[in-house]
Amino acid sequence: xxxxxxxxxxxxxxxxxxxxxxxxxxxxxxxxxxxxxxxxxxxxxxxxxxxxxxxxxxxxxxxxxxxxxxxxxxxxxxxxxxxxxxxxxxxxxxxxxxxxxxxxxxxxxxxxxxxxxxxxxxxxxxxxxxxxxxxxxxxxxxxxxxxxxxxxxxxxxxxxxxxxxxxxxxxxxxxxxxxxxxxxxxxxxxxxxxxxxxxxxxxxxxxxxxxxxxxxxxxxxxxxxxxxxxxxxxxxxxxxxxxxxxxxxxxxxxxxxxxxxxxxxxxxxxxxxxxxxxxxxxxxxxxxxxxxxxxxxxxxxxxxxxxxxxxxxxxxxxxxxxxxxxxxxxxxxxxxxxxxxxxxxxxxxxxxxxxxxxxxxxxxxxxxxxxxxxxxxxxxxxxxxxxxxxxxxxxxxxxx
Numbered sequence: 001x002x003x004x005x006x007x008x009x010x011x012x013x014x015x016x017x018x019x020x021x022x023x024x025x026x027x028x029x030x031x032x033x034x035x036x037x038x039x040x041x042x043x044x045x046x047x048x049x050x051x052x053x054x055x056x057x058x059x060x061x062x063x064x065x066x067x068x069x070x071x072x073x074x075x076x077x078x079x080x081x082x083x084x085x086x087x088x089x090x091x092x093x094x095x096x097x098x099x100x101x102x103x104x105x106x107x108x109x110x111x112x113x114x115x116x117x118x119x120x121x122x123x124x125x126x127x128x129x130x131x132x133x134x135x136x137x138x139x140x141x142x143x144x145x146x147x148x149x150x151x152x153x154x155x156x157x158x159x160x161x162x163x164x165x166x167x168x169x170x171x172x173x174x175x176x177x178x179x180x181x182x183x184x185x186x187x188x189x190x191x192x193x194x195x196x197x198x199x200x201x202x203x204x205x206x207x208x209x210x211x212x213x214x215x216x217x218x219x220x221x222x223x224x225x226x227x228x229x230x231x232x233x234x235x236x237x238x239x240x241x242x243x244x245x246x247x248x249x250x251x252x253x254x255x256x257x258x259x260x261x262x263x264x265x266x267x268x269x270x271x272x273x274x275x276x277x278x279x280x281x282x283x284x285x286x287x288x289x290x291x292x293x294x295x296x297x298x299x300x301x302x303x304x305x306x307x308x309x310x311x312x313x314x315x316x317x318x319x320x321x322x323x324x325x326x327x328x329x330x331x332x333x334x335x336x337x338x339x340x341x342x343x344x345x346x347x348x349x350x351x352x353x354x355x356x357x358x359x360x361x362x363x364x365x366x367x368x369x370x371x372x373x374x375x376x377x378x379x380x381x382x383x384x385x386x387x388x389x390x391x392x393x394x395x396x397x398x399x400x
Contacts, residue, residue, distance in 0.1 A: 002093050002103035006034040006077075008314060009094055009102065011084045011250070012110035013037020015045065015300050016281035018065040019307030020108050020314075025074045027315055031105075033076045036096060038083040041134060042068060046300055049137040050161040051330070055168050056141065060134060087254040089274035106276045106314050109251055109264060110307070113244035113282035113298060118153070122215030127222035128238045131158060140239065147236030148172055151225045153212055155182040157329050158241025160195065163204050164332035166239075174205040174233050176225060181208060186327075186339070187374050188349060191362055194376070198335050207231065244298055246283035259285035263296040268320035270310045278314060280306035289320050290390055291344065301326045324386045340385050341372030350400055353379045368394040 008024065008031065010017040017035050024033055037043065044063040052058035061068070071078040079096070086095040087107065094102050115130040117123065129140045144150060150166050152159045155177030163173045179185055181192030182199060196206050210229040215238065217223045225233045248256075251264045257273035259265035263285030270278045270286055279286075281303040288295040297303075305323040313319060327339040335358055343364035353360035361380025364372040369392050373385035388395055 002101045004100075005032070005103040005105075007031030007105045008033045009084075009104035009107040010035040010110065011087070011094070011107060012112055012281065013039040013041075013043050013080065014110060014112045014281055014303060015043060015065055016110035016112075016284075016303040016307040016310070017108060018043035019304040020110070020280065020311040021074070021076045022066060022070075023308045023311035024315070025076070027312060029315055034079065034102065034104075035071075035076060036079045036082045036084050036094075038081065038097075039133070040081060042066075042071070042078060042080065044134060046132070047161075047329075049134055050131055050158055051165055051332075053134060054131075054137045054141060054162070054165045055332075063134065084250060087250060087277075089254055089256070089277050092276070107278070108307075108310050108314070109254075109256070109272065109277060109279045109283075110281040110303070111247040111250055111283055112303075113246050115240075116243040116245050118212055118240055118242060120212055120214050122217055122222065125215050125217040125222040126220055127217075127236065128215060128240065130240050131162060132244075140237070144169065144171055144237050149234050150174070150237045150239065151176055151233050151235040152239045152241065153177070153225070154241035154243075155179055155206075155208070156185065156241060156243075157183075159239075160199065160331060161329060162239050162241060163199060164202070164334060167202055167204055168332050172203070172205075174207060174235075175199065176207045176210060176212065176227065176233060178211045179208060182206065186342070187362065188364075190349065190351075191374060191376075195331070195335070195337075198331055202332075202334060207233065244282065246285075246296065248283055251279070251283070259294055259296070261285045261294060261296045265294075269313050269318065270306060270321055271313070278310040280310045286321060289322055290324055293344075295325075297325045297342075299325065299327050301328065322390065324389050336377060338375040338382060339372065340382060340389055343372030346371050350397055352400065363400050365395075368396070370395060370400075 048063045083097040184192030210227045213228045257265040264279040266286040268287040285296040302325045309321040330336040346364040348365040350363040359377035359379040362374040370388040
């Protein structure tokens with residue numbers, strides 16, 4: 001028999017679990033709730049790791065999702081530095097790394113994702129960093145203090161944000177990426193050129209259409225990034241932002257179904273293949289009523305929204321997850337972007353706003369239907385875009 005019991009067990013220390021815990025209490029649930037997290041810290045927002053916390057503008061406490069005293073006040077038991085090693089969905093028991101067994105009524109699996117690592121020569125050299133947690137940001141900030149040249153590998157959110165943050169710290173930064181322009185994969189070539197221009201205007205060197213062949217170093221320390229295109233980029237520190245892999249190790253071991261996108265397979269209500277077990281966050285592959293197909297979204301705002309849906313469905317709401325995924329980023333406050341989507345395919349880009357003041361919006365249409373919208377510097381109507389994406393109704397260019 002388990003040593004103790006939780007009415008609801010939340011597995012994972014990210015924003016999906018934390019938001020679920022908060023939602024359970026806000027919705028009036030009075031039963032026992034346990035959140036098990038392998039993190040050293042209470043649940044926190046991850047974007048500061050590449051932005052404000054990395055530069056030192058924000059304190060560790062500023063990143064916390066709820067105040068430190070909330071857990072006790074809300075009667076939610078928070079177990080940090082505690083992993084769930086086994087989840088027996090039939091017996092409703094979980095084995096913890098503390099060697100304790102806990103029974104549960106319902107569970108939310110929200111184990112997030114792990115950074116994708118480059119399997120190239122020199123990957124083990126000192127000075128090669130990956131950024132996922134606040135501890136990674138601590139290590140990176142210490143390592144760049146006495147150096148000058150940094151290479152950021154990857155032109156997506158992490159690569160662009162870290163490049164901007166480290167430039168603020170006075171470093172000479174080069175961005176190396178497979179695509180031609182930064183953020184091009186997310187927003188298209190024209191928008192990518194705009195964001196690239198913002199970075200270049202602040203002294204960041206952009207090297208596109210190339211990729212890492214190996215890291216070169218001396219005495220165990222990285223000194224350069226050698227590319228497949230024949231370049232050798234000097235580097236005292238390298239930061240790799242080349243994507244993430246859903247952490248489904250526990251789910252797979254527990255017998256939960258895994259989808260074609262690599263996440264834990266869920267229906268539209270975020271229910272897994274095991275009764276009473278839900279999933280949310282980066283590793284949740286769910287039937288999206290917005291997109292009409294299975295989706296797996298890696299972004300903090302969407303993980304939080306899924307945490308809300310999962311918590312409400314644990315309480316009997318029986319409602320599909322209908323949130324339109326929302327993304328945001330800023331580049332050291334040089335410009336801010338918000339995005340609704342993702343537009344999986346589109347045949348037309350409608351640009352609105354002159355862009356002379358750095359404010360514009362891009363509407364991504366497929367067959368006359370809005371599939372996504374990018375807002376830069378607050379331009380455009382996000383609420384209207386959300387309505388159009390959700391409804392799928394045809395709309396003409398003049399109406400936008």
